[in-house]
Amino acid sequence: MKVLVLGANGQVGTELVRRLPERLHADVVPVTRSGDWEGQPCETADLSEPEALGGLIERVKPDAVVNAAAYTAVDKAESEAELAMRINGEAPGAIAKACADHGIPFVHYSTDYVFGGDADRPYLPEDATAPAGIYGLSKLAGEQAVQSAGGDVRILRNAWVYGLHGSNFLRTMLRLADRAELGVVDDQIGSPTPAWLIAEVTAAMLRQGFRGQRTHHVVAGGQTSWAGFADAIFDQAVAGGLIDARPAVKRITTADYPTPAKRPAYSVLSTESLKSEFSLKLPGWDECLKMTFNSDALQQAQSIQ
Ligand SMILES: NC(=O)C1=CN([C@@H]2O[C@H](COP(=O)(O)OP(=O)(O)OC[C@H]3O[C@@H](n4cnc5c(N)ncnc54)[C@H](OP(=O)(O)O)[C@@H]3O)[C@@H](O)[C@H]2O)C=CC1
Ligand SMILES: Cc1cn([C@H]2C[C@H](O)[C@@H](COP(=O)(O)OP(=O)(O)O[C@H]3O[C@@H](C)C(=O)[C@@H](O)[C@H]3O)O2)c(=O)[nH]c1=O
Ligand SMILES: [Mg+2]
Numbered sequence: 001m002k003v004l005v006l007g008a009n010g011q012v013g014t015e016l017v018r019r020l021p022e023r024l025h026a027d028v029v030p031v032t033r034s035g036d037w038e039g040q041p042c043e044t045a046d047l048s049e050p051e052a053l054g055g056l057i058e059r060v061k062p063d064a065v066v067n068a069a070a071y072t073a074v075d076k077a078e079s080e081a082e083l084a085m086r087i088n089g090e091a092p093g094a095i096a097k098a099c100a101d102h103g104i105p106f107v108h109y110s111t112d113y114v115f116g117g118d119a120d121r122p123y124l125p126e127d128a129t130a131p132a133g134i135y136g137l138s139k140l141a142g143e144q145a146v147q148s149a150g151g152d153v154r155i156l157r158n159a160w161v162y163g164l165h166g167s168n169f170l171r172t173m174l175r176l177a178d179r180a181e182l183g184v185v186d187d188q189i190g191s192p193t194p195a196w197l198i199a200e201v202t203a204a205m206l207r208q209g210f211r212g213q214r215t216h217h218v219v220a221g222g223q224t225s226w227a228g229f230a231d232a233i234f235d236q237a238v239a240g241g242l243i244d245a246r247p248a249v250k251r252i253t254t255a256d257y258p259t260p261a262k263r264p265a266y267s268v269l270s271t272e273s274l275k276s277e278f279s280l281k282l283p284g285w286d287e288c289l290k291m292t293f294n295s296d297a298l299q300q301a302q303s304i305q
Pocket of ligand 1: 007046048158160161167
C-alpha cells in the first residue's frame, strides 16, 4: 500500500508520516511545500496552485491520499482571505476530484471553527455550520468542494490540535512559562486534541477501509477552556521536569484578549459517529495530554483500540 500525505511538515502530517508505515505496513510518500521532510528530499506541492495537484496524484499513483496541508493561521487569514480560500477552500476539491477519478480513498481534515459556537450540547457532524471567521469559512468551503467531487471520502473535523512539535497552544504556553502570570481566556470551551491521536485514528480508518462519503469528528474526550488547558499543560510540564516553576494562569474573557478573528465560544464535538463506524474509543483530553508528555507511541496507539 502506498499513501500520499500532503502537508507532511505540519503537526498532523509529521505524525502520519512517522506512524503510517508501521500501522499499515505502507510506503508513505510525504509531500511538503519545500520539498524537504526531516532533512530528506521529498515530493512538493503548493496548495495555492490547485491546478497542479491532479498531476501529482496521477504521477505517484497512491492507494490512498491524506490531506493534512492547510492554511491554519486563524488571525492572519482575516487579512489574507483570498490565499486562505485557495489553499483551504479550493485545493481540497482538486485533490478530491483526482482521487474520485482514480478510485483512490481520500481523508481530509477540517475544523471545529466551521461552527458558530452557540450550541448547548456537543456538535453533531450534520449540525448547521456558521463560521465566525475567514479560516472557518475557507475550511467549510473545502468540505463542500470535497463533497461535490464524490468518491470514497472521510472528512475528519479536528479541534485545538497540539503536540510537542510544530506551532500550537502548548508550545506557546511553554515558551511563555517564565512569566509570573499569564492571562488566558476562560470562556471559549473545546477539546484539546494531540496530533498523534488524529494520526492513529486515520491509520485505523485506512486499515479498515471505507466507502462513500461521510464527515466525522475526531477530538479527545471531555472539554475545557483555553485557561483550563493552560493550567494542565503547566502542571504536566512541572511534573515532567520540563520547567521548574509555572506561571499563575489568570482567567480572562474573550473581550480581555482582542484578536483579529472571532472564535467560537463553544466547540465541543460529538465523536459518536466516528467511534461507531470504526469501533474505536477516544481517551479524555487530560489523559491524552499525559500521553503526549510521555511520548510512548505504543501506549498512544493502544489508547484508541
Ligand atoms: N492546528 C489546529 O489547531 C487545528 C487544525 N485543524 C486542521 O487539521 C489539519 C492539520 O492541521 P495542523 O497539522 O495542525 O496544521 P499545521 O499548521 O501544523 O500544518 C499545516 C501544513 O500545511 C502546509 N501548508 C500551508 N500552506 C501550504 C501550501 N500553500 N502548500 C502546501 N502546503 C501548505 C504547511 O507547510 P509549511 O510547513 O511549509 O508551512 C504545514 O506543514 C488542517 O486541515 C487544519 O485545518 C483542525 C482543527 C484544529
Ligand atoms: C497565547 C494566548 C492565547 N490566548 C487565547 C487566544 C485564543 O482565544 C486562544 C487560543 O489561541 P491560539 O491562537 O493558540 O488558537 P487558535 O489559533 O485559534 O487555535 C485554533 O487553530 C485552528 C487552526 C483550529 O482549527 C482550531 O481548532 C483551534 O485550534 O487562547 C490567551 O488567552 N492568552 C494567551 O497568552
Ligand atoms: Mg493559532
